[in-house]
Amino acid sequence: KQEVTQIPAALSVPEGENLVLNCSFTDSAIYNLQWFRQDPGKGLTSLLLIQSSQREQTSGRLNASLDKSSGRSTLYIAASQPGDSATYLCAVRRGSGGGADGLTFGKGTHLIIQP
C-alpha cells in the first residue's frame, strides 16, 4: 500500500527566505508526482507535475525534484513571499495497474511566510 509522508508538517519563515519542502513515498512504482497548493477552505491548485521519467520541473520561483528510486521529492521555493502562505500537498499517481489510478496524498506542509 502506497504511503506518502510530508516533512515538516508546519513551517514558519521570514519573507525572502528560500525553503525546501520534503515528500517521501513508499512504493516507487508511480506514473508521476504532483505538488499542489491549498488555501484555507479552498480547492487545490496544481503547481508542478513530474513524470516518473523526469528528474525535475520548474515554474517561476518553484522547483520540484524527483528521485523515484529513493522515493523522494522536494519542492524548492525561492525568495518566499507572504502570498506563498498555504498548505502544500504532495501526491503520487499509482502505477500498480489493475485499474488503480487514484492519487495518494500526503497530509501536507502548512507554510506561513512572515512579512
Next chain:
Amino acid sequence: NAGVMQNPRHLVRRRGQEARLRCSPMKGHSHVYWYRQLPEEGLKFMVYLQKENIIDESGMPKERFSAEFPKEGPSILRIQQVVRGDSAAYFCASSSAAGFYEQYFGPGTRLTVT
C-alpha cells in the same frame, strides 16, 4: 475551456437525509475521480470512474456511498442516510486518460451534516 465543475459548492443536510454531489469533467475528459478531505486529515481517494463504468472503488466506504458516471451528464456521488462523520470537503478530478496524464481538480463541495 472550462475547468472541472462541481455543484453545489456548499451543501447542508440533516442526519438521515441523502446528499447528491455533482461533477462535470473538463471537456474531452472521460476519467473521473472522487476524493474526500475530512477535517484535519489528508485527501483520500474514493472512486475512479469512466463513462458508465466503475474502475476502482477501493477507497469508497462499503455502505451508504455510491457513485456513477452515466453516458450523458455529470458524475454523481451519492451519500445515503448521512451522518455527522460524513461532513467533509469532496473533490472531483478529471483526466483525459489514465496513467501519465494530469488530473485536474474541481473547487470541491463542502458537505455539512447537522
